[in-house]
Every structure is written in C-alpha cells, then in structure tokens.
Amino acid sequence: MKYITEYRDKELVRxxxxxxxxxRGPKVRFMEVCGGHTMAIQKF
Structure with a gap:
C-alpha cells in the first residue's frame, strides 16, 4: 500500500x-463511485 502515507501527508494534500x-482551465466535474474516497478525505 505505497500511497497510503502520501495521502495522509497534510502538507502534500494542502x-x-x-x-x-x-x-483556471475548462470546467471539470468529478463523479463519486462508491464513497470510499469521500470517507477517507473526511477522516484525514
């Protein structure tokens, strides 16, 4: 699980x-699939 610590690094995330x-490029939209990433973002 190489990327776990990288996504918990507050400075890197900031x-x-x-x-x-x-x-400032073209408008983009993000689609949530399962909610796992949302929960991880809220937790950390």
Missing part, C-alpha cells in the same frame, strides 16, 4: 488543494 483552487 499543495494539491491549492493547485485545484488555482485551476
């Missing part, structure tokens, strides 16, 4: 969130 907020 950088990613800042990049998403700065995005």
């Amino acid at each position: 950088i990613l969130v800042d990049k998403i907020h700065a995005y």
Whole structure:
C-alpha cells in the first residue's frame, strides 16, 4: 500500500488543494463511485 502515507501527508494534500483552487482551465466535474474516497478525505 505505497500511497497510503502520501495521502495522509497534510502538507502534500494542502499543495494539491491549492493547485485545484488555482485551476483556471475548462470546467471539470468529478463523479463519486462508491464513497470510499469521500470517507477517507473526511477522516484525514
């Protein structure tokens, strides 16, 4: 499970969130499939 610690790194996640907020390209939509990622995001 190589990626678990990377997604729990608050500084790395903050950088990613800042990049998403700065995005000015075409509008995109995200689709949730099972809810597992949503629960992980809320937990950490």
